[in-house]
Structure formats: structure tokens, C-alpha cells
Amino acid sequence: MTRDPASVDTDVAQLPLDLRLRDASRFVEYHAEANRIARDTVESLGRNAGLSQPQVYLHGPGATGKTHLLQAACHVAHERGDRAAYLPLAELATAPPAAVLDGLERAGLVALDDLAAVVGSPAWDEALFGLLNRLRDAGCRVLLAAPEPPDDMGATLPDLSSRLGWGPVFRLEPPEEEDLRRILVDRARRRGLEMPDAVAAYVLRHQRRDVAALLALLERLDLAALAEQRRLTIPFVRDQLARSAAD
Missing domain, CATH: 3.40.50.300 (P-loop containing nucleotide triphosphate hydrolases)
Structure with missing residues (x-):
């Protein structure tokens, strides 16, 4: 059951879980x-x-x-x-x-x-x-x-x-390509990254078009960009995808 911030009385259910809403679920x-x-x-x-x-x-x-x-x-x-x-x-x-x-x-x-x-x-x-x-x-x-x-x-x-x-x-129907592009660009922005449309399009051409997989990739790109002090460019993303494929 959801606790603080969105909660019911603590005596509504006695469960050994503290289940929270994802902040990005808006x-x-x-x-x-x-x-x-x-x-x-x-x-x-x-x-x-x-x-x-x-x-x-x-x-x-x-x-x-x-x-x-x-x-x-x-x-x-x-x-x-x-x-x-x-x-x-x-x-x-x-x-x-x-x-x-x-x-x-x-x-x-x-x-x-x-x-x-x-x-x-x-x-x-x-x-x-x-x-x-x-x-x-x-x-x-x-x-x-x-x-x-x-x-x-x-x-x-x-x-x-x-x-x-x-x-x-x-x-509910699966998101289309334009929906996925907007998801990538918006989630990148929330992380403080700029993902140009051309980079988002490149990702969609080379990555499985599943929201969970795309967001997992975005997290890896965020960590790699921070570690290497790089921007999200097509060459950088291409290199990260190649490294992932080799692992």
C-alpha cells in the first residue's frame, strides 16, 4: 500500500511493505x-x-x-x-x-x-x-x-x-515511434541531459522499442555521459551500444 505522500490510514492494512509511487509517473x-x-x-x-x-x-x-x-x-x-x-x-x-x-x-x-x-x-x-x-x-x-x-x-x-x-x-495500445521519441527526450531532460531529436531517432533505430528497455538504456547513457563528461551525440551513443553488445 502506498504510504506517505499518498496514503491511507496506517491501520487500513498491516503489510510488511513500503510501496511508493514513482515520481516520474505523472x-x-x-x-x-x-x-x-x-x-x-x-x-x-x-x-x-x-x-x-x-x-x-x-x-x-x-x-x-x-x-x-x-x-x-x-x-x-x-x-x-x-x-x-x-x-x-x-x-x-x-x-x-x-x-x-x-x-x-x-x-x-x-x-x-x-x-x-x-x-x-x-x-x-x-x-x-x-x-x-x-x-x-x-x-x-x-x-x-x-x-x-x-x-x-x-x-x-x-x-x-x-x-x-x-x-x-x-x-491501451503500445506507444508509437513519435510517442517513444518524446518519452526519451523528456526523460533525458528530467535527468539534466539534452537528447537531440537525431540522437533519439538513432536510438529508436538500434534499440528494442520497449519503454522499459529504452529507459534502462537512458540510465546507462546518463551514467556513462557523467563519467566521461560527454554529451549525448550519435557517436557517443553508438559507442555505448557497441559496448553493451560486447558485454
């Missing part, structure tokens, strides 16, 4: 034009901007930004003074469901990530069914994320599938 950092409507809807939910259905379900393959959007909504909720809880269920699946979920209706926003890690377990399905009912009765906003749409999650309770789809359901 709406301004999310670049995927194909997912603009989903992004805007999640931001409206985070801001409590009067959506008719206070629940949003995101699904799609990895590296489409589901976690990013859930955490960005929690950041926004916190900035408004709301209590927000972000739960990566893949990391919490071995805990008793009650220890994870009980008391969450006291939060203004609850974001449940990695639903596929627990849905299909009878104990978890019962607990999630009860939680979603409590959250709706309490007027909480709810964000849900999984690889599959609600009906394909394999829930042991048919009523859970219907509750997972209570609000808008969006499929």
Missing part, C-alpha cells in the same frame, strides 16, 4: 496519442472531476502505461488533498486478501494494479467482490488494471466480472 510524462481518451478519463477520475461512473478499468499488453496512469492518478489525488491507495497486487498476492483490502473504503481513490495476479483465486475473488461493493457504497473512485478485459479474467464469481466492468473499460 500525466505530463505519459505519451501515447492512441490512448489519449483513456488518459484524460483517468486524469478526470484522479481529480474527481465529476465522472458519471467513478470507476475505470484499463487493459492491454505490457509497456502500454497501465501502471503509469494508475500512479499518476494517485499523485493527482494526493495533490488535491485526497487519500489515495495504490496496490500492485502481483507483489501482494501471497498476503491474506483481508490484510490487503480491508479498510480501503476510507480512501478517496483506490488503484488496483496487476489484477491478473489474484483474480481466479476463490479467496481473492470473494474479497475483491466485497471490496468493490464497499467502495461503490462509500463513493470511492476506483482504478483497475490488468492485461485482459473484465470478461476474460477467469473470475470464479460471475458477479465479480460484472463489477470489474462497472465503469468505462479502455484497451
